[in-house]
Amino acid sequence: MNRKNFITSLVTAGGILSTCDAWAAPTLSEMRREHKIPPYLKAGDSIGITSPAGYISLEAIHPSVQLMESWGFKVVIGTTIGKKDYTYGGTDEERRLDFQMMLDSPEIKAIMCARGGYGFVRFIDQINFKDFVRNPKWLIGFSDITVLHAHVNQNFGIATLHSKMCNSFPDDWAKAEPIQISTILSIKQALGGEKLNYTATGALSNRYGRAEGPLVGGNLSIIHTLAGTPSDLDTRGKILFVEDTKEQLYSIDRMFWNLKRTGKLAHLAGLIIGGFNIKTDAIGEEFGQSVYEMVMEKVKEYTYPVCFDFPVGHQLNNFALKCNVKHELMVGQGGSTLKEV
Template sequence: MENLIFPPFLHEGDKVIIVSPSSKIDKSFLKGARQRLESWGLKVVMGKHAASSYASYAGSISQRVDDLQQAMDDEEAKAILCSRGGYGAVHLVDKLNFTGFARHPKWLIGFSDITALHNLFQKNGFASLHAPMARHLTVEPDDDFCTQRLKDILFGNFRTADAEGGYRCPAHKLNHKGTAEGILRGGNMAVFHGLRGTPYDIPAEGTILFIEDVGERPHTVERMMYNLKLGGVLERLSGLIIGQFTEYEENKSLGKELYGALADVVKEYDYPVCFNFPVGHTNMNVPLINGAVVRLEVGSKEVKLEYGE
């Protein structure tokens, strides 16, 4: 396994830049995210086009590229919060330069459509943070678990946030029991499926893959899973975390529920598989470090995901 570079963790007074690389966003969520981050003692700067609108996007391609590139190149910034997902990050993937970023790495934060940027950052050797974005930071209370874990990770306290520095969730009847170590990678299934066969594809070897999605019909999800199977990805994984699939109709068009259909696709593999992990388009969307070495332990009563050294 090739370890990815962790950007420096944050301290009070550090600079965070909010950008909108994908769809346009309600300005109230930008305001709320700023207030939340400032309550942590951080200095927050808004990208020039963070609140812009161009069709369904937060600005034209060139505007969104400029905002993200300037944030990446900023020598003082320690984190970049993507305001929301939606669609549009793929427009930026082949247009960003990592020369300045490599001299001053910083945490990229976001999920959903931001998966495309996570893949890009990992391709360039840097870990990033799959985590809630502006809406969550605005509408959830101060003591929200995921918000607090995001803060813990950004400030480098994630190893002491609980006994293992990771997460636990109840066992699921479809789980494959076992233990594995690997590099945690993944995100929105449709988004990284769109990068299959490109230089920005997720490498399978040594990977513990996590997947989630929203609004995709069951047969579409199954088709994407078969792509991973037939492409040789599933057989080379070290472990698989199946998160939340939301906002779809469970009509049993596959002859069974979605999780059951996915279980059939992966039943031949002997690595640990976890179903119903708390990651996805839900309030309980735990922050995960894309590119971190982790240990996945799927037991008869619970699942543990712990960060390695």
């Protein structure tokens, strides 16, 4: 059942449903609902590259094309690559048509978004997912692509891949840092069907415990702007991960209040805090709380585990995560682990 978070009261034949009922924990049948995992890729399969948000040149995606071809995949370059309409990779209609073509093509087994930026929300409601639901494929990206992850996970229960995109591939693989290589290879491992297993060092603010549930999340700014829309995430019984970049502390605090007030923090299985690249406060206007403090303030009455400093976000250590796939989160004194189960 897909219940609205913003219900103040619902008059029914039997009486009134309060907000407490609207935010109730998921039923056993909801928790056991099967999630669809697209077929994993094999050598010879095709990956499409499209730019549904910001502009990117053909030259900029060349390293990613070379590397994915070296993995044994064919690469189909979309019509939006190299197109420019102000900040976008083509007009809204050009970006929509390119994405729709790749979504409907039976030859394309995965779609990698070339970069983030801004733009997917401008046409997400015009995408026809009918063929995709019948024949799911891996949708890959992060940042602005959180719109797509949230919409697909919430409406269709299909797994997607939150990971780096073409603009994050190194120009020279031989000179790339080890952590950059590991994160790019995690995309190959995920698409090939390997079960992913990650660790994070211990943080003083971590709250210990074990959680199990589907993994959902992405960019905090995007998640908070989707509240009340058809793409709004239902986080009940889920492990939620969030990350963000170029935001000031007061803005991050406001967004976490949004998560709390919309009920998204109330019935989590677990919470993962990834990278947060903070804009420096102006002198004399310091916010006064760290990300650690503001998060724990919002979840202090709950008991689920909380993991900080997880390797996901706008940073080099941004590993691939399978959204809407069941994971186990363990947070302890020695650090945290997240593994697919």
